[in-house]
Amino acid sequence: MSSKIPDIVKHRVSEKAKKTLDVVAKFVEEECIPADPVLEAQIGEGSARWDHHPPIIEDLKDKAKKLGLWNMFLPKGHYKESPGYTNLEYGLMAEWLGKSRTASEATNCAAPDTGNMEVLAKYGNEEQKAEWLKPLMDGKIRSAFLMTEPDVASSDATNIQLSIKKEGNEYVLNGSKWWSSGAGDPRCAIYVVMGKSDASNPDPYKQQSVILVPANTKGITIHRMLNVYGYDDAPHGHGHISFSDVRVPARNLVLGEGRGxxxxxxxxxxxxxxxxxxxxxxxxxxxxxxxxxxxxxxxxxxxxxxxxxxxxxxxxxxxxxxxxxxxxxxxxxxxxxxxxxxxxxxxxxxxxxxxxxxxxxxxxxxxxxxxxxxxxxxxxxxxxxxxxxxxxxxxxxPDEVHLQQMGRNENKRGKEVTQKIQWQKERTEKLLKQHNVKLFQPGSNIKPKI
The missing domain is CATH 1.20.140.10 (Butyryl-CoA Dehydrogenase, subunit A, domain 3)
Known part of the structure; x- marks a missing residue:
């Protein structure tokens, strides 16, 4: 709640955001957390877990909309669809959402939809926004983000192999993806897919493109849902999916080839x-x-x-x-x-x-x-x-990729700090001579025993 905002950032939080934060906290504590076990009960057991959408979520979404808690994640100044909060302000709200399994979806702030909506809002054209962004922002459909692949080391995204080939007015996709979070949901209508469109490009960071693939497109096979430490996360799920000559209109490409x-x-x-x-x-x-x-x-x-x-x-x-x-x-x-x-x-x-x-x-x-x-x-x-x-x-x-990059960037200061420390040592020597003193070495005043 707003009374718990760290003092160091409080001056950057608007009165509107403070009021919303209080509403978010109350909604999570009084509505969402008590509803979490109900969600699990409604999901049920066995194969039926993947066949239906728990009604408790829609009840919570109705309440959230009435409270004005909807799509808070789109930062102001970047998106015309933004409700007017900064990344900082939404971050404070997201902390409360993280206390409950139902809260993020109830407020239409659940991954991977949030990231996919940001992609469409920032990079999508008007046709793509009308077809996919609006129903996502209205909470009518859900989406999945397909980047990771089972056959390569996807921690290095240049390794991605799913091919995106232009044929006339279409792109043809072949390959496989996994950890496709959200693909199990019966409401998942659109995949945001990253693949390789120009393998021969000398710049490895311009070989990839992002394309929008309707989930019901012919040639898509969902092989299984992957468990997370034994949890299947139904009906959301993390899909292992293959693409076999999947054809989508060329207009579904986002931003342009090589912009992945x-x-x-x-x-x-x-x-x-x-x-x-x-x-x-x-x-x-x-x-x-x-x-x-x-x-x-x-x-x-x-x-x-x-x-x-x-x-x-x-x-x-x-x-x-x-x-x-x-x-x-x-x-x-x-x-x-x-x-x-x-x-x-x-x-x-x-x-x-x-x-x-x-x-x-x-x-x-x-x-x-x-x-x-x-x-x-x-x-x-x-x-x-x-x-x-x-x-x-x-x-x-993975952590290791970020740590390697941070370590590499930090180590760029090596030459600079070495020169600084060496200069400081030389400055010390000059000051010692100027004041006619020597550095005291511990133990140097003890006479050796003969």
Whole structure:
């Protein structure tokens, strides 16, 4: 809520955003979190899990629309469709959404739709916006983002092999994708697909294009849905999909041939911020569950309540420090993105992308440990939260890719700092001579024993 906005950023949050933040917090705590178990119950069991859309989501969407909580993620100043919030302001809201399984979809702020809507809003032409962006923003359909492939190391996106070949007024797609999140949903109507359109281009970053593929196009086969640590995420799902001579109109190409990397970088920057702030929310909720557990009078190992064991309070204190620190890392990235755009914020976005999931996992793991066997079962939300956030260390680029890039960029300062330190040493020598003193070496005044 607005009273908990960190003081360091409060001056950058509008009164409108503060009021909306309070509404978001109340909606999540009073409507969405209590509805999370209802969602699971309505999804059901067996193959039926993939055949229907849980009605609780539509109930929540109706409530969210009436409260004005809809599509808050599109930042002002960048999109004419924006509701008027900055990346920073939405980041604060996304933290609350991250506390609930239903909240993001209820407010039409769920991935991968958010990133796909940003692609269409920023890069799509008017025809593409009318056909796909409007129904997505209205919450009438859902979408999937197809980038990762099973047969190559997709952490390096230049390896992507799905081919996009121009034939007359059509493009023909052949290849396979997996971790196609959202592809299992019966309402998924459009795939945003990245593939290779010009393998011979000498610039490896201009070989790829992005194209819009209707989910019901002939030649598409969904082979299976992939589990995440045993969770199938029905009916959303993460599809393993193949394309065999899939033909789509040439007008479905986004922005132009060879613009794929440009589009994807524009998509992933804000998305990483959204993921990070939702992870902060999950960590906050895990800490709340841990506090409940350690204050349960029925749980008294070795004759004491859990809160009376020193190590437990240390877990609480460390969790508070880590969550608050991680939040500032993300908000700093959001501010810079608001001021300079995603391209100028690569370092800060990468910092948040790497740090926050690791922080959230640490906090959730402590809460699991406090609950013992219950923590790894379905009786708390902790196990599912851990599984979902663990995937974020791989999604949108694995940690190692971001760390390598950050390390490489930081190391560019090596020559500069070496020269600076050497100059400082030389300056010290001059000052020592000027003041006629020598550096004291510990032990130098002890006479050796003979």
């Amino acid at each position: 990397f440009e589009i994807i970088q524009g998509r992933l920057g804000p998305g990483r911020i959204h993921h990070a702030m939702r992870s902060i929310g999950a960590a906050e909720r895990a800490l709340e569950w841990m506090l409940m557990r350690i204050n349960d009078p029925k749980k008294t190992p070795f004759g004491k309540q859990l809160r009376e064991h020193g190590v437990i309070l240390e877990w609480v204190a460390k969790s508070r420090i880590e969550i608050d620190s991680a939040r500032l890392i993300v908000l700093n990235a959001a501010i810079k993105m608001d001021d300079l755009g995603p391209k100028a914020t690569l370092r800060e976005i990468a910092q948040a992308k790497v740090l926050v999931p690791q922080t959230a996992l640490t906090v959730i793991d402590r809460a699991v440990q406090a609950f013992g066997g219950a923590g790894v079962s379905q009786d708390t939300p902790l196990a599912n939260m851990w599984a979902q956030i663990r995937t974020l260390r791989l999604a949108d680029g």
